[in-house]
Amino acid sequence: MNIFLNILLYVVLAPLAGGLLSGLDRKITARMQSRIGPPILQPFFDVLKLIQKESLVVRRSQNFYIGFFLILVIFTGALFFTGKDILLVIFAFTLAGIFFVLAGFKASSPYSFIGAQRELLQMMAYEPIIILSAVAMYMVTRSFYISDIVSFSRPLIYYLPGVLFGLLYILAMKFRKSPFDLSTSHHAHQELVKGITTEFSGRSLAMIEVAHWYENMLVLGFIYLFFARSPLAGVVLSLLAYFLVILIDNTFARVKWQLALLSSWLMTLIFGFGNILILFILPK
Amino acid sequence: MSYLKRSPWVIHYDASSCNGCDIEVLACLTPVYDLERFGIINTGNPKHADIFLVTGSVNEQNKEVIQNIYNQMPEPKVVLALGICATSGGVFRECYNVSGGVDKIIPVDVYVPGCAVRPEAIIDGVIRGLKILEEKHKKFQAISGGKGELTIAQAGIQDAGDILELQKLAYQSEAELYNDFSLSPLTQTLEQLEDDFKNKFFLKSVMHDKIIGSVRAFMEGDTCHIGRLIVHPSYQNYGLGRKLMREIEAYFPQAGRFEVFTGHKSRRNIYFHQRLGYKIFKRERVSELRDRVFMEKFANKDRK
Ligand code: SF4
Numbered sequence: 315m316n317i318f319l320n321i322l323l324y325v326v327l328a329p330l331a332g333g334l335l336s337g338l339d340r341k342i343t344a345r346m347q348s349r350i351g352p353p354i355l356q357p358f359f360d361v362l363k364l365i366q367k368e369s370l371v372v373r374r375s376q377n378f379y380i381g382f383f384l385i386l387v388i389f390t391g392a393l394f395f396t397g398k399d400i401l402l403v404i405f406a407f408t409l410a411g412i413f414f415v416l417a418g419f420k421a422s423s424p425y426s427f428i429g430a431q432r433e434l435l436q437m438m439a440y441e442p443i444i445i446l447s448a449v450a451m452y453m454v455t456r457s458f459y460i461s462d463i464v465s466f467s468r469p470l471i472y473y474l475p476g477v478l479f480g481l482l483y484i485l486a487m488k489f490r491k492s493p494f495d496l497s498t499s500h501h502a503h504q505e506l507v508k509g510i511t512t513e514f515s516g517r518s519l520a521m522i523e524v525a526h527w528y529e530n531m532l533v534l535g536f537i538y539l540f541f542a543r544s545p546l547a548g549v550v551l552s553l554l555a556y557f558l559v560i561l562i563d564n565t566f567a568r569v570k571w572q573l574a575l576l577s578s579w580l581m582t583l584i585f586g587f588g589n590i591l592i593l594f595i596l597p598k
Numbered sequence: 599m600s601y602l603k604r605s606p607w608v609i610h611y612d613a614s615s616c617n618g619c620d621i622e623v624l625a626c627l628t629p630v631y632d633l634e635r636f637g638i639i640n641t642g643n644p645k646h647a648d649i650f651l652v653t654g655s656v657n658e659q660n661k662e663v664i665q666n667i668y669n670q671m672p673e674p675k676v677v678l679a680l681g682i683c684a685t686s687g688g689v690f691r692e693c694y695n696v697s698g699g700v701d702k703i704i705p706v707d708v709y710v711p712g713c714a715v716r717p718e719a720i721i722d723g724v725i726r727g728l729k730i731l732e733e734k735h736k737k738f739q740a741i742s743g744g745k746g747e748l749t750i751a752q753a754g755i756q757d758a759g760d761i762l763e764l765q766k767l768a769y770q771s772e773a774e775l776y777n778d779f780s781l782s783p784l785t786q787t788l789e790q791l792e793d794d795f796k797n798k799f800f801l802k803s804v805m806h807d808k809i810i811g812s813v814r815a816f817m818e819g820d821t822c823h824i825g826r827l828i829v830h831p832s833y834q835n836y837g838l839g840r841k842l843m844r845e846i847e848a849y850f851p852q853a854g855r856f857e858v859f860t861g862h863k864s865r866r867n868i869y870f871h872q873r874l875g876y877k878i879f880k881r882e883r884v885s886e887l888r889d890r891v892f893m894e895k896f897a898n899k900d901r902k
Binding site: 340345350353367511 | 600601602604605629634635636637641642643646648672673674736738748780
């Protein structure tokens with residue numbers, strides 16, 4: 315019974331927290347640009363508005379894919395927050411991403427095409443470090459189960475600072491922020507119109523937005539794992555990581571996809587793989 | 599309660615003229631005016647936008663662009679003409695390439711004067727636009743939400759008076775378009791219309807006991823001729839015409855082919871029918887002012 319309660323709590327609370335966080339993000343961003351900024355609840359207003367709008371489609375099936383994207387993201391989160399196998403979480407998460415890309419391709423407009431292709435490139439860029447971090451966590455804790463990882467005797471950060479750094483590097487991709495907001499972005503980068511989300515409006519766009527909130531919570535949860543020994547520190551530090559992403563977002567311009575791909579692979583190799591190598595060589 | 603007011607996303611298009619107004623729109627997004635504090639985002643994507651800001655007068659080359667952006671915006675939507683150029687053509691109105699204000703192409707909801715238009719005026723205009731957005735949303739809901747409020751049914755001869763009145767109202771814009779007030783829908787008498795009931799099939803759409811739309815059709819051989827699709831001007835752009843067309847096509851399952859016609863300048867009508875799967879196949883001259891464009895659709899294909 316407990317597990318269902320957990321899932322229920324997660325399904326309700328995660329988008330609330332995710333929405334609030336993205337509202338906070340917009341406020342902080344505005345302040346960094348010395349603007350007043352929208353109210354904290356703005357993301358909720360946006361989504362509620364989108365639900366009231368007409369939903370225009372190029373092909374009806376594109377919304378079907380978006381539905382799967384949302385469901386899979388929620389499913390992934392449910393696995394994660396109930397302490398299931400981290401590999402399964404990663405695969406489900408990737409599958410969700412693939413559905414999003416398919417939706418973009420299905421909409422068949424040049425803009426959403428480019429957006430979808432870039433989204434694929436980004437997945438290629440961030441997948442290695444995510445899988446590596448699962449491997450690294452296994453090496454330290456001898457378990458792929460998140461429940462075991464969380465209850466490990468020492469914070470993982472002691473063993474895996476490099477992996478965490480590698481993860482932080484690709485964080486901007488998952489949050490769709492500069493310098494890696496290649497496929498779509500919340501800002502007024504308009505050369506791709508809106509990239510992968512160009513052809514979505516009304517309800518389906520609202521679904522993408524909500525899925526994004528879930529995603530954000532999941533990614534922050536991932537960061538939290540590194541500090542899970544002391545929950546308070548974990549929450550504070552993962553929020554700090556979010557702040558860092560916002561700061562970087564406001565400091566850097568968007569980079570080309572080549573640089574995004576190469577640099578994140580390089581970071582993965584040097585910090586992620588290097589970290590694992592050291593763990594392997596050094597005696598416990 | 600509607601959330602449209604809390605989160606209006608805008609798309610901005612600068613038609614032509616001096617770009618002064620264009621820059622003022624962008625100035626609204628800067629820290630000094632910070633439009634985002636009202637939840638306003640400059641999206642750059644018509645499919646995400648609620649408010650269409652047009653600056654500058656419309657010229658012959660960007661007419662279609664404006665029309666296209668407008669058509670791509672999901673309902674409910676509002677159009678703002680910013681600056682005197684967008685309102686009427688302004689100082690450029692007599693240029694050979696300038697067609698005039700934005701309302702020559704698409705319906706404008708709010709006119710904001712000024713040369714250049716002040717950021718404060720733009721913000722004020724947007725806030726006014728929000729009220730209109732809200733009203734449109736209510737109407738839209740009433741129509742698309744249904745809840746038994748909108749009914750489409752066969753019309754009888756007793757409706758002839760109402761339909762004639764509506765017809766004259768709805769064809770005003772066409773008459774203005776061609777500057778020809780002798781169009782047959784405008785000159786038709788009640789007797790003639792009642793005569794039509796003998797050989798044509800009429801549909802009416804009713805809301806709050808009022809007829810707000812109608813369409814008629816008759817069979818000739820294998821072809822179903824659909825004509826006089828009319829929707830009350832203040833209920834246009836809510837998908838009502840589409841519903842009527844779908845409905846009347848469904849009443850003629852035996853038809854192998856559907857045919858409609860409209861005037862050559864009535865781009866909106868042509869586009870509307872194209873979206874329903876009709877294709878132009880013939881053009882005929884009816885007077886020196888007007889050509890008739892015939893469009894057809896075959897029943898077995900183009901069905902989704
Ligand atoms: S209204 Fe004035 S400032 Fe604005 S575009 Fe026209 S000429 Fe330029």
